[in-house]
Amino acid sequence: MAQRWSDDALARLRATSGRGGAARRAVVEYLGRQNCCLSAQEIYDGVRGRGLRVGIASVYRALEGLDRGGLVQRIDLGDGVARFEPVLPGGEHHHHFVCDDCGKVEPFEDPALEVALERIAGGRGYDVEAHDVVLRGACGECR
Amino acid sequence: MAQRWSDDALARLRATSGRGGAARRAVVEYLGRQNCCLSAQEIYDGVRGRGLRVGIASVYRALEGLDRGGLVQRIDLGDGVARFEPVLPGGEHHHHFVCDDCGKVEPFEDPALEVALERIAGGRGYDVEAHDVVLRGACGECR
C-alpha cells in the first residue's frame, strides 16, 4: 500500500509538473514508507542517511507540490514545526495525540469524531475541505 | 465578564510569581477585552497603540505565564504564528474555522463535537487535558 502511494504520488507529480527529479523521488519514496507524520528535517535526515545528496530546499519543494496536489497532509502539532504524512487513497485518515510530558506522538482513529466533524461541515455556511484535531495530555506511560 | 477574567488572571499570576509588573498587567487587560484569538504581535501592537512602552519579550513572557497557569489557550492555525485567547472560567470554549482564501478566522461552538472529543478522552489510555480543532476551507463570502 505504501508502495502504491509512492507510485501514485510520483505519477501525479509528474503529470502536473512535467518533469521528474531525483530529490523529489527520494522524498516521496521515503515518505511512503512511513506510517505517521514526519517533519521536513526528519525527512531530510532520513534521505541523507541513505547517502543521497539532497538539499533541504528540495525537500520543502517536494512537500509543497505534494500538498498542493492533496497527496500529503500538513499537520501542525503546536511546536512550531510542520509535519507531513501521506494521504491514503481510501479517504480514511487519523488524528494525533501528543504527550505534553515526553513529546510522543500517537495516531488514532475515531469514526464518531469524523461524523461530528462532517455535521459541522454541512451545517454552517462554510465549505470545509480539511480538519485538524490534536489531543494533548499525558500518555499511558507518563501518566 | 472580560473584566472578571483580567482581574482573576492578574491575581493568579501574582500568586505564582510573587511580584507585579506594568507590562504583564497591560497584556492581561488588553487580552481580556478581546473575544477571539490574537497573535503576540497583535497584542504588542495593541498595547503599544495605547502609548505604553512595553517590549515584545514582555508580551511573550506574560503569555507564557498565562499559558502555564491555564489562563490562556495557545492556538495554532497552521500559519506558523501562535495565537492566544482567554480561557473563560465556565469551561465553555470554541474552536476555529480558517478560510483558505481570505485568511479570515471565525470561532464556532458545537456541543456534539465536544461530546465526541470527551468520549475519545475517556476511551483510551491517554489522560487528555486539551484538544484543538481547526477547520479549513472556504468561508461564506469566498465560496
Place this chain on the structure above:
DNA sequence: CATGTCTTTGAGAACGGGTATCATTATCGT
C-alpha cells in the same frame, strides 16, 4: 519616607524553521 534586595522589564542579539535566490545539473522531447 528612604534603603536595600530581588524581580520584572525593554532593547536588541541570537536562534530556528521555512522560503527565496541563483548558478549548476539533470531531464526529456527531438
Place this chain on the structure above:
DNA sequence: ACGATAATGATACCCGTTCTCAAAGACATG
C-alpha cells in the same frame, strides 16, 4: 547526442520566538 528548460543544492534571507543583560521598578523593612 543535443538543446531548451525545469529541478536541484548551497546558502543567504526572513520572520516569529527566545535569550541575554543592564536598567528600572516593586515590595518589605527600618
